[in-house]
Amino acid sequence: MKKIFYIFYKDFSSELRMRFALNALIMFVVVAVSTILFSLGSESVAPNVYAGMFWVVVFFSAMSGLSRVFVSEEERGTTLILSLIANPVTVFLGKFLFNLVLIFFINSVIALLYMFLFQEFLIQNWNSFLLAYVLGNFGISASSTIIAAIISKANVKGTLYPVLAFPVLLPLILMLIEITKSAMEGNPISDVEAELLVLISYDVVMITASILVFDIIWRD
């Protein structure tokens, strides 16, 4: 249990020193959001378009930053040492925790930017939006961690990552867009009950499957 936090802390402090993933993420978010802002101008857009654009930015920023956890180990050649120190489940949970913190941070930045820059991005039902936000972050970081582990051994890491992640994350993104749209329209939380249950089961399936499969990927 303690080792999970050690692995998390190791990644966290090395990230603070280099800010490799963080800079890539923030640059991406700033570029994407300002492009949307300039192209929209003063036009008014339907809530589902805003919800879609919000999660598209989240998805691609996750794609550009979250693969670092395993790719950096591979590049520095520290994979072997890490596998000697801790057992696979611990390694996975430590990396998962780090990605979770990263995606929570970047998602908050995106949400705040959207709320500041777009007057029409008004969340009327905070309960359902926050639930979707938390569950969505868990799902994104679970699947992106396991996919990062898979691609870290491959030669073409950059392109393989979004290609593999897209089909896995698609149901999650669809549900998140639906809930965000409903939250912007101010519908009660009971309207999106089915979508929220899909999110919960997606998270549980992804986390358990990742823990089971990670053994095999890690020892390879």
Place this chain on the structure above:
Amino acid sequence: MKARYYIGGTIILVFLGLLFYNFTRTNIEYESDFVKVMQTGKTCKATGVWVKEKSFQEDIQNRTFVFYLRDANNNEMKVIYRGTKPNNFEIATNVVVTGKFENGVFHATDVLTKCPSKYEGQNVNTSGS
């Protein structure tokens, strides 16, 4: 070691089932009974026939289009659609409206019209024209 896979597998199977069950529920359902449409208060696709006797009002300034729909059991419902009148609305045999029933009116976000077939036999009296 083996037990871990069994437990994990069961958890995955149970939640996968839950996931697919709820995933099918997220689709918007078709409803041909207006009494049910009025009771649920959820977003659905109501199918009915346009009530010609009550005609329709079109407000171009506010971009609203108001008309009445009737289902198979002769229940009538007022529909407000934010948009312009769809093509072929007058000759449509069936109208499908997507939206929600609120405060005695159906607020539609989408109107689909089903047009009579061009390829019907000569002696058949088309119901739409």
